[in-house]
Amino acid sequence: MAIKKVDLKKAYRLLQIGPTTMISAKHNGIENVMAAAWVSLVGNNKVMAFIGKQAFTRELVEKSGYYVVQIPTVKQMNTVLYVGENSYKTINNKLDKIPIFYQDEFDLPLVEGCAGWLICKVIPNARNEKEHNLFMGEIIGAWSDDRVFNNGHWIFDDAPDELRTVHYVAGGQFYAIGKGTKFNHGPGSD
Template structure:
């Protein structure tokens, strides 16, 4: 596996299929990761994303304080870890990352932690929108860099038909129930 850079104008493709994401952030020496189901691409250029971060989420405070966050796309082999980090707050469970086997890494030149084992990562600078954040828990980020696992994302497109289930993305429903991305369906372009 190699982590390849994804052009920012194609970064929306990393989220366009609606996966559950992991949100990571760091302020000073405190790192955290949480799960989020409500994340999506917002704009092509400059590339922007949205994510809903509840007021109770400890990660939210790290995003607000640092002005940075990362969205990453986890896969089926990480499903239990996704549930675990999404169910426990760092505020109440200070050793949660170690206990749940979360391995973090950093890309050169950036201070936001990324979660190892995912298949895509979008590093975002927070665009402060106090009304949206307070009223709707909606955070907007400008994507400043994006990467993907070249086993699963090549030439600007996901390759899910050619990978084992362990490398397919997760889609959360409720109550611990996920689905993984299914088979592709290609149709001709319309008129």
């Protein structure tokens, strides 16, 4: 084994093993979905999402104060690429091709077929939003497809491969999550 230095320009890839996501939002009857690679947990019940200034969805998040994080599966990659490559600003009917649904109590679009959904209420932080394009949200509603997430645990080993989550690395390269493995909890835990 060799320990090698990582170029700082690529060091973010070490952390980018979380699932590729889609973010949706709605305001004043207008709804949109975008692909998002930089979404992560930042504390108990809090999510941080990078939403660039060019994204139409950002306008909806800023105006409504809410966003939905969807965790797509392998079988949804065409949808992920479609919403990532096409903006509402140029194709305002792009959701006509995306099956969406709503959960009771929330007037926010959720993309059908995902492994999980998190509805987040924005915790305002003007500096982070303006300078870093980061939106923190408190999770106020969550759902999962029980074929892949049940009783608070991922169960990919029992699910079909097309229901595995997708993980973006860089340069157009994605990976589906692999098989689960259990490890001991350190020396002396045998």
